[in-house]
Amino acid sequence: NMVWMDDVDDDDEGEEDDDQNGGGGGGGNERQREHPFIVTEPGEVARGKKNGLDYLFYLYEQCREFLIQVQKIAKERGEKCPTKVTNQVFRYAKAAGANYINKPKMRHYVHCYALHCLDEAASIALRRSFKERRENVGAWRQACYNPVVVVAAAYGWDIDAVFNSHPRLSIWYVPTKLRQLCHVERSNAAAAAASSSVTGGGPDHLSF
Amino acid sequence: NMVWMDDVDDDDEGEEDDDQNGGGGGGGNERQREHPFIVTEPGEVARGKKNGLDYLFYLYEQCREFLIQVQKIAKERGEKCPTKVTNQVFRYAKAAGANYINKPKMRHYVHCYALHCLDEAASIALRRSFKERRENVGAWRQACYNPVVVVAAAYGWDIDAVFNSHPRLSIWYVPTKLRQLCHVERSNAAAAAASSSVTGGGPDHLSF
DNA sequence: CGCACGGGCGACCAGCGGACGGTGAGCAC
DNA sequence: GTGCTCACCGTCCGCTGGTCGCCCGTGCG
Numbered sequence: 001n002m003v004w005m006d007d008v009d010d011d012d013e014g015e016e017d018d019d020q021n022g023g024g025g026g027g028g029n030e031r032q033r034e035h036p037f038i039v040t041e042p043g044e045v046a047r048g049k050k051n052g053l054d055y056l057f058y059l060y061e062q063c064r065e066f067l068i069q070v071q072k073i074a075k076e077r078g079e080k081c082p083t084k085v086t087n088q089v090f091r092y093a094k095a096a097g098a099n100y101i102n103k104p105k106m107r108h109y110v111h112c113y114a115l116h117c118l119d120e121a122a123s124i125a126l127r128r129s130f131k132e133r134r135e136n137v138g139a140w141r142q143a144c145y146n147p148v149v150v151v152a153a154a155y156g157w158d159i160d161a162v163f164n165s166h167p168r169l170s171i172w173y174v175p176t177k178l179r180q181l182c183h184v185e186r187s188n189a190a191a192a193a194a195s196s197s198v199t200g201g202g203p204d205h206l207s208f
Numbered sequence: 209n210m211v212w213m214d215d216v217d218d219d220d221e222g223e224e225d226d227d228q229n230g231g232g233g234g235g236g237n238e239r240q241r242e243h244p245f246i247v248t249e250p251g252e253v254a255r256g257k258k259n260g261l262d263y264l265f266y267l268y269e270q271c272r273e274f275l276i277q278v279q280k281i282a283k284e285r286g287e288k289c290p291t292k293v294t295n296q297v298f299r300y301a302k303a304a305g306a307n308y309i310n311k312p313k314m315r316h317y318v319h320c321y322a323l324h325c326l327d328e329a330a331s332i333a334l335r336r337s338f339k340e341r342r343e344n345v346g347a348w349r350q351a352c353y354n355p356v357v358v359v360a361a362a363y364g365w366d367i368d369a370v371f372n373s374h375p376r377l378s379i380w381y382v383p384t385k386l387r388q389l390c391h392v393e394r395s396n397a398a399a400a401a402a403s404s405s406v407t408g409g410g411p412d413h414l415s416f
Numbered sequence: 417c418g419c420a421c422g423g424g425c426g427a428c429c430a431g432c433g434g435a436c437g438g439t440g441a442g443c444a445c
Numbered sequence: 446g447t448g449c450t451c452a453c454c455g456t457c458c459g460c461t462g463g464t465c466g467c468c469c470g471t472g473c474g
Contacts, residue, residue: 033439033440034454037453049442078388078391086432088432105454108452108453108454138452176435180286183286186286240469241424241468244424244471256472257470310424310426312424312426315462316423344423345422345423346422
């Protein structure tokens with residue numbers, strides 16, 4: 001389970017040393033950008049200079065552990081105790097050496113992690129499907145929105161309640177786009193219910 | 209119960225019209241600063257150009273109602289729903305005509321309101337005592353800290369838990385000074401417990 | 417009336433949550 | 446080697462929560 005950690009640290013180095021970083025002191029000893037993600041099935045090791053989705057989700061677990069550390073320190077000091085992954089937590093992660101964790105990345109994929117938490121079977125099916133079709137990560141990421149909205153429907157489209165219902169998810173801010181999608185879907189459902197009730201509430205035939 | 213509202217609106221006016229506001233358009237038709245608070249007992253009407261503490265606490269109830277309005281609107285629109293009295297709520301209150309509500313004032317007296325919520329008997333006793341001694345509002349306000357810390361002791365000095373335990377109090381941010389006082393008191397209690405356990409844990413005699 | 421007191425609240429600040437798109441890594445050919 | 450695709454994350458922005466102290470309302474002598 002810790003294999004991804006190794007993948008992060010013990011990678012190759014020094015491919016292009018002759019073209020960049022002219023002048024000044026030493027540097028370029030750390031990887032400057034993480035390998036891009038590719039769509040992988042659970043347990044699958046990413047081929048080439050890529051990272052798999054297991055590694056992506058593992059990053060969310062690491063952030064949770066950093067949050068727990070920050071909370072412990074805050075309580076000891078009698079300071080405000082964060083309940084969510086805040087800037088402070090990202091700063092702490094960086095200071096702890098996890099410089100491969102950053103806010104824009106983690107926020108970008110929150111709804112994908114949400115699906116992973118809320119409906120693992122659906123998450124796995126989606127990963128397999130998009131891997132087979134050789135879709136890129138951006139397409140998979142987009143496709144993660146709707147299954148989460150479907151889960152939210154069972155909570156009256158209250159996406160905050162959905163996030164709060166799951167202990168590993170509740171520490172993440174609800175992404176704006178996901179919130180908006182739930183709102184639109186709730187409005188659509190309300191409109192459909194209203195138009196069907198006008199016709200008497202029976203089986204929904206077309207009515208204008 | 210709504211008498212204080214009247215007191216806010218139908219007050220006198222135009223005492224000093226000749227000295228200020230030279231030049232420019234009309235104005236000076238609203239009271240520009242609220243009358244200062246004085247220490248009063250429950251039910252007591254403040255004499256002179258002063259406001260009593262019942263009115264202060266009523267302001268906290270009004271803020272709660274404004275928060276509930278803001279929450280309702282946010283849920284209808286599918287936007288983030290605040291759980292605390294935020295800048296947005298103060299803005300809403302001002303737009304709704306309650307221009308006598310402002311953030312610095314409400315934050316200033318939160319711990320006084322906390323005592324009023326958590327231990328009404330102690331709050332009343334303190335008001336009576338400070339009124340008799342003709343103490344000013346600043347002195348009464350300072351004196352409100354310790355009784356709240358005493359309440360917090362029963363929660364292991366977890367002041368956030370104290371605030372969250374009370375529905376009308378939980379919508380207010382814990383003031384920094386109150387949090388610090390609870391932290392100091394917890395440290396003192398822990399130190400006292402440690403030094404007494406060194407001597408065997410019996411009745412606490414002086415030990416150096 | 418004029419002065420001294422004291423507190424109301426305008427206005428400021430560091431840092432927040434949130435967003436975007438330019439580099440530049442990466443792979444296919 | 447070459448080109449071109451695409452996503453990582455540096456960096457920005459409107460505000461937030463939190464605070465301070467100036468200004469002036471107020472009561473007293």
